[in-house]
Amino acid sequence: MDNRMENCITCKYKSQLFEKLSEEQLKEISSSKKTVFVSKGDMICREGESITSFVYLVQGLIKLHKMDRFGRDQIVSIAKPLDFVGLLTLFSDKTYKYSITALQDSTLCFVDIELMKKFVTINGAFALEVMKNISAVSDDIIKKTYAINSKNLRGRIALVLSDFADSIFGSYSFDLPISRKEIGELIDMTPENVIRILSEFRRDGLINLKGKSVEILNKSMLLKIRDLG
Amino acid sequence: MDNRMENCITCKYKSQLFEKLSEEQLKEISSSKKTVFVSKGDMICREGESITSFVYLVQGLIKLHKMDRFGRDQIVSIAKPLDFVGLLTLFSDKTYKYSITALQDSTLCFVDIELMKKFVTINGAFALEVMKNISAVSDDIIKKTYAINSKNLRGRIALVLSDFADSIFGSYSFDLPISRKEIGELIDMTPENVIRILSEFRRDGLINLKGKSVEILNKSMLLKIRDLG
DNA sequence: CGCGGCTTTGATGTTCATCAAGTAAAGTGG
DNA sequence: CCACTTTACTTGATGAACATCAAAGCCGCG
Numbered sequence: 001m002d003n004r005m006e007n008c009i010t011c012k013y014k015s016q017l018f019e020k021l022s023e024e025q026l027k028e029i030s031s032s033k034k035t036v037f038v039s040k041g042d043m044i045c046r047e048g049e050s051i052t053s054f055v056y057l058v059q060g061l062i063k064l065h066k067m068d069r070f071g072r073d074q075i076v077s078i079a080k081p082l083d084f085v086g087l088l089t090l091f092s093d094k095t096y097k098y099s100i101t102a103l104q105d106s107t108l109c110f111v112d113i114e115l116m117k118k119f120v121t122i123n124g125a126f127a128l129e130v131m132k133n134i135s136a137v138s139d140d141i142i143k144k145t146y147a148i149n150s151k152n153l154r155g156r157i158a159l160v161l162s163d164f165a166d167s168i169f170g171s172y173s174f175d176l177p178i179s180r181k182e183i184g185e186l187i188d189m190t191p192e193n194v195i196r197i198l199s200e201f202r203r204d205g206l207i208n209l210k211g212k213s214v215e216i217l218n219k220s221m222l223l224k225i226r227d228l229g
Numbered sequence: 230m231d232n233r234m235e236n237c238i239t240c241k242y243k244s245q246l247f248e249k250l251s252e253e254q255l256k257e258i259s260s261s262k263k264t265v266f267v268s269k270g271d272m273i274c275r276e277g278e279s280i281t282s283f284v285y286l287v288q289g290l291i292k293l294h295k296m297d298r299f300g301r302d303q304i305v306s307i308a309k310p311l312d313f314v315g316l317l318t319l320f321s322d323k324t325y326k327y328s329i330t331a332l333q334d335s336t337l338c339f340v341d342i343e344l345m346k347k348f349v350t351i352n353g354a355f356a357l358e359v360m361k362n363i364s365a366v367s368d369d370i371i372k373k374t375y376a377i378n379s380k381n382l383r384g385r386i387a388l389v390l391s392d393f394a395d396s397i398f399g400s401y402s403f404d405l406p407i408s409r410k411e412i413g414e415l416i417d418m419t420p421e422n423v424i425r426i427l428s429e430f431r432r433d434g435l436i437n438l439k440g441k442s443v444e445i446l447n448k449s450m451l452l453k454i455r456d457l458g
Numbered sequence: 459c460g461c462g463g464c465t466t467t468g469a470t471g472t473t474c475a476t477c478a479a480g481t482a483a484a485g486t487g488g
Numbered sequence: 489c490c491a492c493t494t495t496a497c498t499t500g501a502t503g504a505a506c507a508t509c510a511a512a513g514c515c516g517c518g
Contacts, residue, residue, distance in 0.1 A: 068379055069456075076371075088371075091357065092364030120357055124350030128320065131349065131360060135321030138367035142305075142317075145374050149417065150297055153474070180497065188378065190475060195498055211483090211497095227298075382506070409465065419507060424466060 008033065013058045015082060017133060020126040025119055034110045044100040044108065045086075051096055053110035055085040060106020061168070061177050064098040065185070075186040077141055078103070078177075080168050087137050091117075103177045148187050155229015156187040157197045158222045161207065165216055172216040237262065242287045244311060246362060249355040254348055263339045273329040273337065274315075280325055282339035284314040289335020290397070290406050293327040294414070304415040306370055307332070307406075309397050316366050320346075332406045377416050384458015385416040386426045387451045390436065394445055401445040 008014060008030040009023060018026060035058070038044060044055070047066050057079050064076045064085065076098055079085050089097040090113065120127045148156055160183060165172055176183070180198070181191040201207045206222055208215040216222060237243060237259040238252060247255060264287070267273060273284070276295050286308050293305045293314065305327055308314050318326040319342065349356045377385055389412060394401055405412070409427070410420040430436045435451055437444040445451060 068375070074375070089364060089368060091360040092362075092368060097368065117357060120360065121353030124353075124356070127349055127353070127356040127360075128346060131320040131356075131363065133321075134360065134363055134367070135318060138363070138371070139318055139321060139326065142367070142370055142374065145371065145378075146297070146303065149374075149378050179495095191497080192476085192499085193474070199498075410463095420465080421467085421508085422506070428466080 006030075006035075013082065015056060015084065017084070017126075017129050020129045021119060021123065025123065025126075029111055029115060032112050032115055036108050036110060038102045038106050038108065040102055040104050042102045044102060045096050047096050047099045049096050050094055051086075051090065051113055054090065054113050054116045055100065056109045056111065057081055057083050057085055058107040058109055060108075061103040062106055062108075063101050063103055063178070063182075065101065066098050073185050074188075075178075075182060077144070078168070078186070084133060084137070087134050088141075091134070151226075151229045153189055153193050153229075154197055154200075154225050155227075156189060157183075157194065157201065158226035158229060160187055161201075161214065161216060162219070162222055162226055164214075165219075172219065174214055176212040176214055235259075235264075242311065244285060244313065246313070246355075246358050249358045250348060250352065254352065254355075258340055258344060261341050261344055265337050265339060267331045267335050267337065269331055269333050271331045273331060274325050276325050276328045278325050279323055280315075280319065280342055283319065283342050283345045284329065285338040285340065286310055286312050286314055287336040287338055289337075290332040291335055291337075292330050292332055292407070292411075294330065295327050302411075302414050303417075304407075304411060306373070307397070307415070313362060313366070316363050317370075320363070380455075380458045382418055382422050382458075383426055383429075383454050384456075385418060386412075386423065386430065387455035387458060389416055390430075390443065390445060391448070391451055391455055393443075394448075401448065403443055405441040405443055 008018065009026045018029070021029070034053075036044075038060075044062065059081050061081075062079050062085065064079065065073050066076060068074050085100060085108075086096060086098060089095075116130075120130055148159065151159065164174060164176070168174075168177075178186070179191075180194045183189070183194045184191045198207075198209055201222075202209045206216070206218045206225075208217060237247065238255045247258070250258070263282075265273075267289075273291065288310050290310075291308050291314065293308065294302050295305060297303050314329060314337075315325060315327060318324075345359075349359055377388065380388065393403060393405070397403075397406075407415070409423045412418070412423045413420045427436075427438055430451075431438045435445070435447045435454075437446060
């Protein structure tokens, strides 16, 4: 194991949230936290299970997802390193509202939830910071959900492509971390239409596409489709 | 003014949230809070304005809404008495993300946001309670948004009707607090289709409908349409 | 009383889901 | 490592659901 991760105080992956904790409090987290390595495809937790830990993504990529009432999977969000995961439901419910599955080999830290609650109770600055985070994550999900639902299918595909490029990979050229079917689950489309529109974008010279590999050739046109769609 | 509302300590409309505050802290809120009466149609705050207060609905009915990118209004949620309003964005942003407009004559309390933050900082139990509330409100909005988007138009209308009956009015017989156009803004439909399906429900004997007045005649059928739609 | 917004109904067109059928790719067990 | 099975991907054809357009009646309000 990368031993810079054994100690939360010096951990270079430490969340900004923890800046508000005292060295003493960080030590407590350090000694109780568990660092876990998971492989692509592994399910880290399942909706309905009781919450015991605060989950923090150190490296890799994961998805939050849940079954809809027809038994189909829906992807609620994709989390990237340094994101807190499942912050949403952490303080309002006893069970996870979403399942978490690794999209790539990933490293996660689990912090006991009671320890987090204790620090919220005794450390006001930390409490405010946690609230800020919860609000921001929720706002983001709500905003994205509205954005997706207001767009036509072309706009949705343009949105995920530009989001992957900007927010996750920081490059115009990347490998899709999810299948066409999963893209559909993320932006509420059938896999057929995901494929159709990706092919159309390729035909129109907007992107290169071969298997999972994507290269954005005409970013400004893609953004236009995203914004008008 | 109803003088039971002048003092937060004895206020019978007091939120459960405030149970966690000491009498001393409640007194502080009591002396700084402002109680405001607004008329149907009044806009209480506008998206983009800077946040100065924590808004609490004492009596009446209000809507949270925002402009979409085409300039059309979208209703994000309808709040009823004893609900905190705009809890969502309160700690993550400097400006309101949503506008608030009264659907009925309403009474609201405004508590200075800095005072709330102070109590979050110094009162751990209160902080946890606030977090629980924020999470619950967010979860609820996310859940409802997904629910609506997964339903066909008939299911959506059945959902609002049963929600109004159960959650807001507690009766099978009530007056719609919003126009057909606003129902459309709430569940993402054109006003034409809202009307069409309401008329269809009336034709099929599911509801009585005359102007704003609604009576649910066949609740079980309505719920079936909601759940299958 | 007349104007503008809300409501209602009908006709038309577009978008998207579904169905079907076939190809490619990726696991899996012998 | 290869045959086999399964899963992912792709394209086309069809139909249903819904938005849009149009026109007319209604209501509240200045």
